[in-house]
Amino acid sequence: MKSLSVLFWLCLMPCWFNNFAVAQFQLDIEEAPFHYTETKAENRVTRLMERLESRELKLEYSPQQGYLQSLLKELDIPESSQTLVFSKTSMQVRYISRHNPRAIYFNDDTYVGWVNGSSLAEISTTDPKLGAAFYTVDMMPWRAKIQRADYDCLACHSTSMTQGVPGHTIRSVLTTFDGSIDSQKQSFITSDASPFSQRWGGWYVTGRHGDMKHMGNAYLKAGMLDTSANGNWTHVRDEFDTQNYLSPYSDIVALMVLEHQTQMHNEMTRADFVVRQMLHQQGSAPTDAEEWKVQLASVAKRVVDRMLFCDEAPLTSEVKGSVVFADHFTRRGPSDSSGRSLRDFDLQTRMFRYPLSYLIYSDAFDSLQDCLKQEVCRQLEAVLTGKNQSEEYAHLDATCRADIVQILRETKPDVIRAR
Incomplete structure (x- = not known):
């Protein structure tokens, strides 16, 4: 069987690996726990x-x-x-x-x-x-x-x-x-x-x-x-x-959506593969619970930051694409009781009016490892409810955060806990 090994780097907290700031993980997608070509596809x-x-x-x-x-x-x-x-x-x-x-x-x-x-x-x-x-x-x-x-x-x-x-x-x-x-x-x-x-x-x-x-x-x-x-x-x-x-x-506009979507899917896949590898190496019960929490938080943060468009390049002119594509895309919903949707375009200064990725509704998100998904949701809630005011989330003002919270509570209630 041909083997595919992929090396990639995951930034971790320095306290873990003898004060090294970066730990190297090697993923061989033909070995456990992945077995890529032997795994039955269901999609x-x-x-x-x-x-x-x-x-x-x-x-x-x-x-x-x-x-x-x-x-x-x-x-x-x-x-x-x-x-x-x-x-x-x-x-x-x-x-x-x-x-x-x-x-x-x-x-x-x-x-x-x-x-x-x-x-x-x-x-x-x-x-x-x-x-x-x-x-x-x-x-x-x-x-x-x-x-x-x-x-x-x-x-x-x-x-x-x-x-x-x-x-x-x-x-x-x-x-x-x-x-x-x-x-x-x-x-x-x-x-x-x-x-x-x-x-x-x-x-x-x-x-x-x-x-x-x-x-x-x-x-x-x-x-x-x-x-x-x-x-x-x-x-x-x-x-x-x-x-x-x-x-x-x-x-x-379809091109802009495609660019976000491909990298968002890759980010979720990468995070899921890393966590699967970690679980496989450590077993279902991590030997050091505190180290596990820090590592999991680091993996989840990359997903959260991409979902919230933290590094999105600003638009300096209005973008106008096909009204047919925009209509087909936005109608895939869902919307809240006020008609707001994470699929609503802005296209004046940024791509979406409410900058949280619509892929939060996807099967790819729902199929993340439970511990990973819970950590992503915990971090999203901290940002969107204002507990986390870190500089990388400054593009989300209080009104924008509140709007996204309301949309999620009506369309994806498992992400933001009811108050």
Whole structure:
């Protein structure tokens, strides 16, 4: 059995490991307690596969997109979530170019990659035990064959780019005209914390963003990225034939959501894997309860800080994307009795009006190790009720904290205890 070992660093309190400020954990996802390839997947995609195998469901095929539209419908992924990437950063590099970009569609836990002209589609999804699970779809006209893909995907999706665990990432790269990456140039892993100027290299971007500059819609000319006319595009019809695509857009707001979501999922997976490893090494009863509490608090804090958008890059101009995507996204709810939702966009100075990640409603959050989830909730409550006034949470004023508390008490009551 091939073994995948991933090294990553977890900042810990100095008192633990003989006054070293950083402890090194080695995760081998093929060893206990993970056993990645041997673990049965249970997620949105496996449920679809079961329906197909039992003949309860038959996907509909079209000559233009294969099973794409039918797949999106059954996986509950809106077509309006389409984003387009023209950098050659997929297993299907031979098909991808500026004139034939790869389309990505997503909901809160599942991603579908489709390339015009290819008979192979790619799916990845979050899984309670695996972190991220990967699948290919062989789109033969007479049947859609979905099968799990591990090592072909993990070569890129279980690395430092994904925080060292099976996960997802959005890369911003510099490409030549045909989409090939210039490996000598700097690239970026993008999230909601990334400066706007470092986002979306190798991607198409449609929507309004005022004077803010980004790397999208552009490629290298004479060794320099040409950003002279790459901003505030309303569509991509002038760049390639969009007839076979489900939309002529690569929505800027969908891209911003995608960046937050991928890194938030990775953060939760990373924390869960670390705690599983700790429990496995120590047994169900930690030998030093105080040390365990401090270590657990450190792991949970990274999740809390990302959930609260602590390092979010401020917007200096209003962002306007597709009203269709925004509507589809916000309607997934839930909302409180005043109609407020963690999915409500701001897009004036920050992404969301109430900056607490909507992924708090996800299966990925609910499936965290119990001790980890309880510690995350304890820390969230301390911040949102004003007990914790640390500087990193200064972006949350008293009104904002109170609004989030009320939303949670009505829509996720297990997070904030009733008073």
